[in-house]
Amino acid sequence: MSVALRILDDGAWLSVNDQRRVSVSELWRVDDPDFCDCDLVDFIAEGFTAVSADGRDVAVTTYGQCIACGKKGVPGKLPVGRIRNGAYRGYDREHMIMRPMSGRTDE
Amino acid sequence: MSLSLLSPPSPSSLQSLSPSSLCRRRDGTTAFTMLSRGQRYRFAVDKDKTQAPDMLPMPDRLLSVTAYTTLDLLDGEAEAHEFTESAYAVVNATAPRKQPDHVKLEVELDSTQLEQLTPHADRIRLTPEEARTLAADLEKYAEKVDAYLADES
Amino acid sequence: MPTDVERWKSEIYGNEIREHLYRFAESGWESIPDDESDAWFERFKWWGLYQQRNGQESYFMMRIGTPNGVLEPGQTEVVADIAKEYASGPAENPEFGDTYVDWTTRQSIQLHWLKLEDIPEIFEKLESNGLSAQQACGDSWRNIVGNPMAGKAPEFVDALPVIHELNDRFKGNEDHSNLPRKWKVSVTGAPDGSGQGDINDLAFEPAFKEIDGEEVRGFNVAVGGGLSRNEPRIARQIDVFTRPENAADVAAGISALFREHGDRENRYNARIKFLMDEWGPEKFRRVLQEDFVDFELETAGEDLREQYTYNAGGEEHGDLIGVHEQRDDKYYVGLNVLVGRMGADDTAELARVADTYGSGEVRISQRQNVIITDVPEENLDALLDEPLLENYSPDPHPFMRGSVACTGTEFCSLSIVETKNRQVRFARWLKQNVELPDGVEDFHIHLSGCTASCAQPQIADVSLRGMKTRKNGEAVEALDIGLGGGLGENPHFAEWVGQRVPVDEVPGAIKNLLATFEDQREGSETFREFIARQDEDELENLIEPEETSYEDPMMHNTKLTWYPYAENDSMDASPAPTDGDGNPLAPADD
Numbered sequence A: 001m002s003v004a005l006r007i008l009d010d011g012a013w014l015s016v017n018d019q020r021r022v023s024v025s026e027l028w029r030v031d032d033p034d035f036c037d038c039d040l041v042d043f044i045a046e047g048f049t050a051v052s053a054d055g056r057d058v059a060v061t062t063y064g065q066c067i068a069c070g071k072k073g074v075p076g077k078l079p080v081g082r083i084r085n086g087a088y089r090g091y092d093r094e095h096m097i098m099r100p101m102s103g104r105t106d107e
Numbered sequence B: 001m002s003l004s005l006l007s008p009p010s011p012s013s014l015q016s017l018s019p020s021s022l023c024r025r026r027d028g029t030t031a032f033t034m035l036s037r038g039q040r041y042r043f044a045v046d047k048d049k050t051q052a053p054d055m056l057p058m059p060d061r062l063l064s065v066t067a068y069t070t071l072d073l074l075d076g077e078a079e080a081h082e083f084t085e086s087a088y089a090v091v092n093a094t095a096p097r098k099q100p101d102h103v104k105l106e107v108e109l110d111s112t113q114l115e116q117l118t119p120h121a122d123r124i125r126l127t128p129e130e131a132r133t134l135a136a137d138l139e140k141y142a143e144k145v146d147a148y149l150a151d152e153s
Numbered sequence C: 001m002p003t004d005v006e007r008w009k010s011e012i013y014g015n016e017i018r019e020h021l022y023r024f025a026e027s028g029w030e031s032i033p034d035d036e037s038d039a040w041f042e043r044f045k046w047w048g049l050y051q052q053r054n055g056q057e058s059y060f061m062m063r064i065g066t067p068n069g070v071l072e073p074g075q076t077e078v079v080a081d082i083a084k085e086y087a088s089g090p091a092e093n094p095e096f097g098d099t100y101v102d103w104t105t106r107q108s109i110q111l112h113w114l115k116l117e118d119i120p121e122i123f124e125k126l127e128s129n130g131l132s133a134q135q136a137c138g139d140s141w142r143n144i145v146g147n148p149m150a151g152k153a154p155e156f157v158d159a160l161p162v163i164h165e166l167n168d169r170f171k172g173n174e175d176h177s178n179l180p181r182k183w184k185v186s187v188t189g190a191p192d193g194s195g196q197g198d199i200n201d202l203a204f205e206p207a208f209k210e211i212d213g214e215e216v217r218g219f220n221v222a223v224g225g226g227l228s229r230n231e232p233r234i235a236r237q238i239d240v241f242t243r244p245e246n247a248a249d250v251a252a253g254i255s256a257l258f259r260e261h262g263d264r265e266n267r268y269n270a271r272i273k274f275l276m277d278e279w280g281p282e283k284f285r286r287v288l289q290e291d292f293v294d295f296e297l298e299t300a301g302e303d304l305r306e307q308y309t310y311n312a313g314g315e316e317h318g319d320l321i322g323v324h325e326q327r328d329d330k331y332y333v334g335l336n337v338l339v340g341r342m343g344a345d346d347t348a349e350l351a352r353v354a355d356t357y358g359s360g361e362v363r364i365s366q367r368q369n370v371i372i373t374d375v376p377e378e379n380l381d382a383l384l385d386e387p388l389l390e391n392y393s394p395d396p397h398p399f400m401r402g403s404v405a406c407t408g409t410e411f412c413s414l415s416i417v418e419t420k421n422r423q424v425r426f427a428r429w430l431k432q433n434v435e436l437p438d439g440v441e442d443f444h445i446h447l448s449g450c451t452a453s454c455a456q457p458q459i460a461d462v463s464l465r466g467m468k469t470r471k472n473g474e475a476v477e478a479l480d481i482g483l484g485g486g487l488g489e490n491p492h493f494a495e496w497v498g499q500r501v502p503v504d505e506v507p508g509a510i511k512n513l514l515a516t517f518e519d520q521r522e523g524s525e526t527f528r529e530f531i532a533r534q535d536e537d538e539l540e541n542l543i544e545p546e547e548t549s550y551e552d553p554m555m556h557n558t559k560l561t562w563y564p565y566a567e568n569d570s571m572d573a574s575p576a577p578t579d580g581d582g583n584p585l586a587p588a589d590d
Helices: B011-016 B128-152 C004-011 C014-027 C034-047 C075-086 C116-127 C160-170 C244-261 C272-292 C344-357 C377-385 C420-433 C503-520 C527-532 C536-541
Strands: A005-008 A013-016 A019-023 A027-030 A041-054 A057-066 A078-084 A087-090 B002-006 B020-024 B030-036 B039-045 B071-079 B084-094 B103-109 B121-126 C049-051 C059-064 C100-103 C109-115 C185-187 C202-211 C214-223 C236-242 C322-325 C331-335 C341-343 C362-364 C370-375 C403-405 C445-448 C462-471 C474-483 C495-502
Touching (some): A005 A041, A005 C034, A013 A041, A019 A078, A019 A087, A041 C462, B030 C004, B071 B103, B103 B128, B121 B128, C004 C034, C014 C116, C034 C049, C059 C116, C075 C100, C075 C109, C075 C116, C075 C344, C100 C344, C160 C185, C202 C236, C202 C244, C214 C272, C236 C244, C244 C272, C331 C377, C341 C344, C344 C362, C344 C370, C344 C377, C370 C377, C403 C420, C420 C445, C420 C503, C462 C503, C474 C503, C495 C503, C503 C527
Parallel strands (some): C185 C202, C403 C445, C445 C462
Antiparallel strands (some): A013 A019, A027 A041, A041 A057, A078 A087, B002 B039, B030 B039, B071 B084, B084 B103, B103 B121, C049 C059, C059 C109, C100 C341, C202 C214, C214 C236, C331 C370, C362 C370, C462 C474, C474 C495
16 A cells, blocks of 8 residues: 655645645744754744655655744754554644654664 | 666757656556656656655554654564565664553564564563663674774775 | 656646546536546646635636736626636635635736636636636746736837737647746836846846847847745846847747756756756857757847836836826826735726726736726826725825735645735735835835745835744744845845744834834935945844734734634634535545
8 A cells, every 4th residue: 555645836735645734834843953052943834845754654854944043944854644554644743842853863 | 766867859859859758668667758957867667657756655564653763674684493584674662651660672574575474573571770781782782883894994 | 756746747738638627627626536636736727727725625716817917808897707706715805805806916817716616617708708727827838927018108119919929829839838847938128127027937128239230129038037935036148139020939949948958856946047047147048049949049139227117116106006108198097906906896897997988908017906008188087086996096105005915824825824914904004104204105015925925025125924933922923024125227135134023013113114214314215225225234123023003813823724714714614625516525534
């Protein structure tokens, strides 16, 4: 069973199996000390550039900024949901702390 | 998907070139050609419906792999008396969320790559002291490997 | 790696989408196979249909491309009729009502809340009246823009015949239907720069050259302008001059070059401005000459840039509003449409007024305004007395006149904040509460919901761009503030010096900014000149956000509503998707 993942509408959406699942303008708390000096990045996703799947996690690469300090950039791949038995479930992104996937083995 | 670069188009043929096209090949596979940055590329795709580049087949996992799984896509193998199989492996160190009274170490080989073994996960319970002993051994051997690889280069 | 969009385009794109579009329209939105819906919604864009944002699925925005913004007699009424009959949705806009028409910054028309099932009827009405949504969106030739008054206002060289030739040749042309990305073309014949060529992929700008002892009037060619995604560029001169009769051949060569050499692997690198960055104008010209045209290209002629006044932040209005003379002794009357949105009834009234006092023709400008043309002198007084002009004035207050706003979170997937209604509130408050310094009659404020920059924020006196910030711990809508942008002889993009200002503090910031301008103004310098002589630190100090009597009812995250102005706006309350009659369909599998 395979799952279609794509970024559409000039980076506005992550589409999973032809349904819009994650949108820009979401606000995430990101644990990425390399991104800015804040304890947690108060991150607004402005434009998705890529999607990837790693195991069951679906992650987006997105341009954005920390709305607390204004630092702009691209944090690592951010996990937004997972796939189980071919179905996608979004993480509760408003209430969890995201850690970029490339950095998750660092601690 | 494999990629091969075809020879650049000649000027006289430019006006009528289609920028991209899909064609079915005799062996049943589909080829997709695309003109990008002045070169024509061919991509082979292996289903009759072309797939998005980041699609992965989803195996029958027992261990849930999340953003917080310790390690994924490791080189693993299972050795039995009659056979040895290799596959990608997931390793995770964790503790129960409620009443964490032991450290858990879990291992699972990717079942889609296994022929002999049935899909399964192995799990070991460790006391804090045992976990630290393991950690120290892992550290020790990590240093040894580092030193060897440094000498080799 | 090819993107999915490239694969979909290779399978079905361009004119052939139409029969599928009709098939789905007949069977209903639901009949689009689940695992093909992304592909079809991408393809529908080529026919001007853009599915609205989340919470509004099955409703479409339709863009009608009107070359150079010209609506021939009778066509404005058709647009108003279509809006009245089809462009209403499950909720009303508190400012603009149930049905409305948007005049856009590319001299086109946008209607919202359209149902797929109604498209065949709508297309029939459009096409039997000479209008079309073909190629209005998608990876191809978009609506061609220019000086809206081409052919009627004083011009150095006639642009309209060139625009018509380009439109005839490239709309529906299979060889140019599938480009790596959108393709925006501008042709200007007037000496005021009103085609805004600088911010287009391909620009034809008025110029003259001596050839074989004769002065020839034509166009200089520039390539690679554009504002989006934090990478604004001014189009670069490629040292090519073309006679009007050869312009289409030059355009064909450049379009083919883009088709072959644009980046199809990475949509973020696909616009021709990035190719121009990589190659530079000299290589571009060489490749064009060697591989894409079969005639000798002329080198550039002399341009008229020192005469450019449009959107230039200079002393003249430079925006076509008001009463002006045409070449044939008749007049055109430019009317201000605040943020480009006009109720459908008002649009019908506009058609009637144009018909009664002019020829019936209406033209659309890149500042989201409309122009009634061909008014004989003896009709002017009566026209200016018409009640319609009270709301769409030829002599508007500067804050009203200077406002431009994009679609925003009301309908658009990309936007971060609410825009049109907000800019209306800003303009009203500023008009009530802020004085402009003596002699300052223009003040351009462009509000864009995100970096796609559809409201062309980088070329305004005050540029506003959607963002978010925290105020008292709560996430609220905010705006980045930029200063000192404008076109003209020396185009300049705004410096973004104010970051993440909560929206309720922005009017106060503008008030303070203008007070400082008044204080520190040297002589009668324009705002743009004032900004130009500040250094970066000084510019930052000019931004003083302040809460004032301005209240903003949309500070919360309007992106999380299904429609910001619905009474129950939470996403769960969305009726979408709906069937052809607006009845909610069963929810899709989660």
